[in-house]
Amino acid sequence: MTQASSRVENSQSQSISKNAIGIGLRSPHYQQMLAERPQIDWLEVHSENFFNQSSAQRQVLDQLALDYPLSFHGIGLSLGSTDPLNKQHLQQMKALIDCYQPALISEHLSWSSSNSRYFNDLLPVPYTEESLGIFCDRLNQVQDFLGRALLVENPTTYLAFSDSSMQEWEFLNEIHRRCHCGLLLDLNNIYVNSINLGLDAKVYLQQIDIAAVQEIHLAGFTRRQLENGEILIDTHGSRVSKAVWQLFRDFRHRCSAPALIEWDSDIPALEELLSQAELAKQHQQGVVSKEQLP
Amino acid sequence: MKLADLQAQFSRHLLHQPVDLSALNITGPLPVEQLMSLYRNNFYVSLTDYLKGCFPSVFALVGEEFFEQLAKAFIIQRPLVNANIELYGAGFSPFIDSVEQTRELPYLAGVAALDWGFDRAKAVVEIASFPFAELGLLSEQQQSKLRFQIPAETLLIASDYPLLSIWQGVRKQCLEGVDMQSAEYLILHPSQQDEGALYYSLSAAQYEFLLAVSRGDTLDQLAEIADFQQQLNYFIGNTVINGFTTGDE
The missing domain is CATH 3.90.930 (Outer Surface Protein A; domain 3)
Known part of the structure; x- marks a missing residue:
């Protein structure tokens, strides 16, 4: 019996406090995390990376699960797709969840498969009644199968569909209402979309159902110069920007939910990630003034 | 447009198949072709990076440009059929063995098989x-x-x-x-x-x-x-x- 499975027998789902600050666990940091067990409130992992029960990654997770509450963040369920749900994927996800009983489970408002072809990306959904019905139907199937509520994350989108009949926040609020799921609010995604698509981030954060928000993501973006203008790319490959810290400060006054530093490309030293988490904690406590923002 | 049609057309574009992009009713800060290119590039870059990680010796032998050509052809001709990409590389060696571009490197598919075998054995x-x-x-x-x-x-x-x-x-x-x-x-x-x-x-x-x-x-x-x-x-x-x-x- 693995340590994780024995732990599950002795406990129920983990919990993460509303003021907790976590980091996304990535493979370059595995050994240092195991050796040093740094002070951090919780860890989030990409679920799919841990499906294989006999993998080295699972051994790492077994160890770290003893010391840190976990969140499983999925990227492969393709909830916004019209394809049938991938039962094998779902079973693998359930096995993982049953083994570790994570505090939070999340997925994206996006699609990544069509006609059984997968695209390893989070593709945009038009915000229509049809999309809403399909998304909610699939999310309800997933939640019923897992026996747990999921959090749904707002996506980065570089385009909009003129067929959309509602705003993204309306779409998310309605998913929450129909499926009784939570929301994972990625403030960097909101900021990136606000610049690229000319939306008002403050209006978004005023309109989103605060009571539904159970997790916040903080990350960095990259500016890319194209022939016809500049666009922000959601690379998760740099420090959290000043503008996103400001959104976080403002939003924290109204919403308490655990926050996470997400860094997926050009992954820095663990110390850098922990330093961003510490900065998040300072923002949360209001000890960083606007003038001190990086 | 129904969601299933939109996703099918979007997917076709990602796989370099002909699509009438105007039918997708896309709006945004840049011309629709450039917006769609962001998604297409992201898709190819992420899978190519994955393949580079699994096949370092193939990459070292053929260089970046040729590797990216091979990877792109592989992604188009053998699309990903699972949400989890962990085993996607299993088809790369047989693909290399099957294409004309690698005829001058007849051992390349074998090198790819060793890269993949090494990757799997380590796991x-x-x-x-x-x-x-x-x-x-x-x-x-x-x-x-x-x-x-x-x-x-x-x-x-x-x-x-x-x-x-x-x-x-x-x-x-x-x-x-x-x-x-x-x-x-x-x-x-x-x-x-x-x-x-x-x-x-x-x-x-x-x-x-x-x-x-x-x-x-x-x-x-x-x-x-x-x-x-x-x-x-x-x-x-x-x-x-x-x-x-x-x-x-």
Whole structure:
């Protein structure tokens, strides 16, 4: 019996406090995390990376699960797709969840498969009644199968569909209402979309159902110069920007939910990630003034 | 447009198939072609980066430009059919073997097979030890049906080229002195030692013996092979043969 499975027998789902600050666990940091067990409130992992029960990654997770509450963040369920749900994927996800009983489970408002072809990306959904019905139907199937509520994350989108009949926040609020799921609010995604698509981030954060928000993501973006203008790319490959810290400060006054530093490309030293988490904690406590923002 | 049609058209565009983008009713800060290119580039870059990670020796042999061409052709012709990309690389070596662009590098598919085999072998966390105690408990009838097992991640290759020398040469960045005309039998298998995998040349007899084991020949059939006992002891000792079945399971 693995340590994780024995732990599950002795406990129920983990919990993460509303003021907790976590980091996304990535493979370059595995050994240092195991050796040093740094002070951090919780860890989030990409679920799919841990499906294989006999993998080295699972051994790492077994160890770290003893010391840190976990969140499983999925990227492969393709909830916004019209394809049938991938039962094998779902079973693998359930096995993982049953083994570790994570505090939070999340997925994206996006699609990544069509006609059984997968695209390893989070593709945009038009915000229509049809999309809403399909998304909610699939999310309800997933939640019923897992026996747990999921959090749904707002996506980065570089385009909009003129067929959309509602705003993204309306779409998310309605998913929450129909499926009784939570929301994972990625403030960097909101900021990136606000610049690229000319939306008002403050209006978004005023309109989103605060009571539904159970997790916040903080990350960095990259500016890319194209022939016809500049666009922000959601690379998760740099420090959290000043503008996103400001959104976080403002939003924290109204919403308490655990926050996470997400860094997926050009992954820095663990110390850098922990330093961003510490900065998040300072923002949360209001000890960083606007003038001190990086 | 219905959502299923929109996603089908979007997907076709990602896979470089002709699509009327105006029918998708896309708006945004840039022309629709550029917006869609962001998604298409992201899709190819993420899968190409994954392939580069799995096939470092292929990448080192052919260089970035050719590798990216190969990867793009692979992604288009053998699209991902699972949400989890962990095993997507399994088809890369057969693909390399099937395309015209690699004819001048006839050993490239073999190098890719070794890269993939190494990647998979390293992922094996626990390797079972040979169950000698259980072997001693078998009845005569069970022994007659006995078939030995080797770990699924074991790679056996008979190559017209000195594949192992090439692969090791690429990894050490030194290909000088490799006789490109010499054929080779080789094995790569999971190991608790060193890098998580062991790889070495085999004699023709050793290769034939392991081939017979891997195709499920019975103990009686294997016993017909010359030096059977010596080979069996050698490969059990090296944890290549690490189990058996009697067909009763």
